[in-house]
Structure formats: C-alpha cells, structure tokens
Amino acid sequence: MDFSEKQLTEETNRLFQALKKTGWSKADCEVIAPLTLEINQIKKEKNTIILGHSYMTPDIMYGVADIVGDSYGLSKAAKETKxxxxxxxxxxxxxxxAKIMNPDKTVIVPAIAGCSLAESITTNDVRELRQNYPEAGVVCYVNTTAAVKAECDACCTSSNALKIIEALPQKKVIFLPDELMAKNLQPLTKKKIISWTGRCIVHEEFTPETIEEVRKEYPNAKILAHLECMPEVIEKVDMAGGTEGMIKYIEKTPAKELMLVTECGLSDRMKVEHPEKKIIGSCALCLYMKKIMLKDVLQALKSPTPEQIIDIPDDVIKKAKKALNKMVKITERYEK
Ligand code: SF4
Incomplete structure (x- = not known):
C-alpha cells in the first residue's frame, strides 16, 4: 500500500507520542508507520476490531489495537462489538x-501461541478430579482451553476468582489449573480449595529476594504483584491482584513510584498511560504473548490461514459458554 509523505510523518508522530515512554525512538516509529497505517486501513475496510492484551508489545497496543485490556475486559469487549x-x-x-462469546463472528489469532497454564491440564484430568471429589464445585481460571472450560461449573479471571469461588454453593472447590493462585486464594476463603499443578512460567520466576532487592533500591516504591506469583512473594508486596486490580490501584494511589511484579507489557502500558508516575518494570517477558508481531497482525488481517481462524465444536462452545456466563453473571452482581 502506498502512503503519502504527510500520512507517514503524521503516523510516525502519533506513534512516537505514545511509545516514547517505553523507550521507542522516532526512527523506530518511522520504520513501523507504514505497517500500522496499512493495518488500520484494512481493519476499517473489513469491519474488523483488533483486541490487544496488556502483555502485547507497545507497537501493537498503541499502534493498532482498538481496545487494550486483560482477559475479562477483552472477553466483554468481544461480546459487545459490532x-x-x-x-x-x-x-x-x-x-x-472470544469465539465462545461470539460464535457467529470470525475470530482470528495472528500467531498460534500457547500458555504454560492452559497446556498443563486436559479434559480427562478435569473428569478425573470430578470423580475424586464429587462433592466439589469446579472453577477454572480463564487460562484454560475451551474444551477444559466446557468441563467446569464456572470460569474466573485473576480479578474475580475469589468472588466466583465464594458464589458457588459447594464448600469444596476444585480450582484449576494455577497451583500458586490457588495457594494465594486459600487464606482468603473458608472454603477448601483443591488445586492442580499448573504454573505460569513468567510469574513463578519471581522470588522473595526479587522483592527485597527492589525494596533496597527503591525504598519509597509501592510493590504490586500478580496473584500467579508464589505466596512467599505475595506476602512481601503492598498489593496483590489481577491485571485490572493493579491498574485500578495505580490510578488511585498517591504513590509516585511503583514496581510491577508481572509481565513487562503491563509496565509498558502503565508507563504510557501514567507518565506522571515512575513505573519500575520487571523485564519478565512472556514468550507466548510476545510471539505476536505487527507483521503477523497484517498477514492475519489480509489472508488468515485455517489455523489462525478459531474453530470450536458447537457442543464445546455451548458448555464452555455456560461456565463463562456464570462468571459474567456473578461479577455483574458484585458490580451493581
Ligand atoms: S504470562 Fe504467559 S505463560 Fe503466564 S499465564 Fe499469561 S500467557 Fe500464560
């Protein structure tokens, strides 16, 4: 696609305004400007929305995404989009x-990227857990495949996990697949949580020593950690929660220095959205999330391969939707 000098300069400036806080130079922005212009033009022509998770690189979040958010926010956006x-x-x-929420829409992924949590459990594992604990309700973290969701009573995200566990009628709850999140949630509820053995390869890397070093170097910084970190880390921080909870905390706190113990995409996002604060990043990259690049977004928009188009059997959609709707219903009850 050809663009005029004026269009390219304006796009470079737009990108630089957003990305400079994350270390991008004007020359870097100049390089990607033709790509972002082309993606944004094609997306309009094809009535397509681009959703970007907070762990994407800043060029995707601020160059082409229409909505940036966590898993729950993006699921809601996917449900509401025209x-x-x-x-x-x-x-x-x-x-x-997104496909489960919108079975009639075409949902495309620019790169086939997994997740250590989602890959840690199969449908047979869930069935076996149910057999072993027939009296327990089953809550699955959103980081699970559609097929696993279809085997569960309710889905949850890191922001609403506790509310969902509390809302189930059973006194025992199988919480899967994140072992560390289950350990972090157990002290917050009287219910007995039965966990699985999945772990996020990014968050399990943080140690109590990481926090102690940050405290020494930045004694005034508030430290925020994701609930996928180990309990020994959570004990030492000022706030623990999901992505959305961390964002809300940053918006409200008078603290000027904050350290985010999570994937570094969120630190980049907060640097752009809160230039008035000093955000100390963690440099922890999720290799799955970072597989997606602008060139993949363009290719997927132009001519997606069959593997890039999400296809889920109808019966799985029906059952998984039940678990997701339960999460939405319970969460909305709390929001009212
Ligand atoms: S950071 Fe990466 S590995 Fe960890 S839960 Fe998210 S997608 Fe999975």
Whole structure:
C-alpha cells in the first residue's frame, strides 16, 4: 500500500507520542508507520476490531489495537462489538474465549501461541478430579482451553476468582489449573480449595529476594504483584491482584513510584498511560504473548490461514459458554 509523505510523518508522530515512554525512538516509529497505517486501513475496510492484551508489545497496543485490556475486559469487549471479525492479539485460549462469546463472528489469532497454564491440564484430568471429589464445585481460571472450560461449573479471571469461588454453593472447590493462585486464594476463603499443578512460567520466576532487592533500591516504591506469583512473594508486596486490580490501584494511589511484579507489557502500558508516575518494570517477558508481531497482525488481517481462524465444536462452545456466563453473571452482581 502506498502512503503519502504527510500520512507517514503524521503516523510516525502519533506513534512516537505514545511509545516514547517505553523507550521507542522516532526512527523506530518511522520504520513501523507504514505497517500500522496499512493495518488500520484494512481493519476499517473489513469491519474488523483488533483486541490487544496488556502483555502485547507497545507497537501493537498503541499502534493498532482498538481496545487494550486483560482477559475479562477483552472477553466483554468481544461480546459487545459490532464488528464482523475480531483479530485477537493474545494467546490462543483468549481468542477461543472470544469465539465462545461470539460464535457467529470470525475470530482470528495472528500467531498460534500457547500458555504454560492452559497446556498443563486436559479434559480427562478435569473428569478425573470430578470423580475424586464429587462433592466439589469446579472453577477454572480463564487460562484454560475451551474444551477444559466446557468441563467446569464456572470460569474466573485473576480479578474475580475469589468472588466466583465464594458464589458457588459447594464448600469444596476444585480450582484449576494455577497451583500458586490457588495457594494465594486459600487464606482468603473458608472454603477448601483443591488445586492442580499448573504454573505460569513468567510469574513463578519471581522470588522473595526479587522483592527485597527492589525494596533496597527503591525504598519509597509501592510493590504490586500478580496473584500467579508464589505466596512467599505475595506476602512481601503492598498489593496483590489481577491485571485490572493493579491498574485500578495505580490510578488511585498517591504513590509516585511503583514496581510491577508481572509481565513487562503491563509496565509498558502503565508507563504510557501514567507518565506522571515512575513505573519500575520487571523485564519478565512472556514468550507466548510476545510471539505476536505487527507483521503477523497484517498477514492475519489480509489472508488468515485455517489455523489462525478459531474453530470450536458447537457442543464445546455451548458448555464452555455456560461456565463463562456464570462468571459474567456473578461479577455483574458484585458490580451493581
Ligand atoms: S504470562 Fe503466564 S499465564 Fe499469561 S500467557 Fe504467559 S505463560 Fe500464560
């Protein structure tokens, strides 16, 4: 596609305004300007919405995404959109969630990217857990495949996990697949949580020593950690929660220095959206999320391959939707 000098200069300036806080130079922005212009033009022509997870690189979040958010926010956006096609810049299970919410829409992923949590459990594992604990309700974290969601009573995200566990009628709850999140949630509820053995390969890397080093270097910083970190880390921080909870905390706190113990995409996002604060990033990259690049978004928009188009059997959609709707219903009850 050809663009005029004026269009390219304006696009470079637009990108630089957003990305400079994350270390991008004007020359870097100049390089990607033709790509972002082309993607944004095609997306309009094809009535397509681009959703970007907070762990994407800043060029995707601020260059081409129409909505940036966490898994729950993006699932809601996917449900509400009037666009015919959704390009979901995130890992595969999240795009599956968008498809479950919108079976009539075309949902495309720019790269086939997994997740250590989603890959840690199969449908047979869930069935076996149910057999072993017939008296327990089953809550699955959103980081699971559509097929696993279809085997569960309710789905949850890191922001609403506790509310969902509390809302189930059973006294015992199988919480899967994140072992560390289950450990972090157990002290917050009287219910007995039965966990699985999945772990997020990004968040399990943080140690109590990481926090101690940050405290020494930035004694005034508030430290926020994701609930996928180990309990020994959570004990040492000022706030623990999901992505959305961390964002809300940053918006409200008078603290000027904040350290985010999570994937570095969120730190980039907060640097752009809160230039008045000093955000100390963690440099922890999710290799699954970072598989998606602008060139993949363009290719997927232009001519997606069959593997990039999310396809889920109808019976799985029906059952997984029940678990997701339960989460939405319970969460909305709390929001009222
Ligand atoms: S950050 Fe962890 S939980 Fe999120 S996609 Fe990557 S591996 Fe999965």
């Amino acid at each position: 666009a015919d096609t959704i390009v979901f810049c995130s890992v595969h299970f999240m795009a599956e969630t």
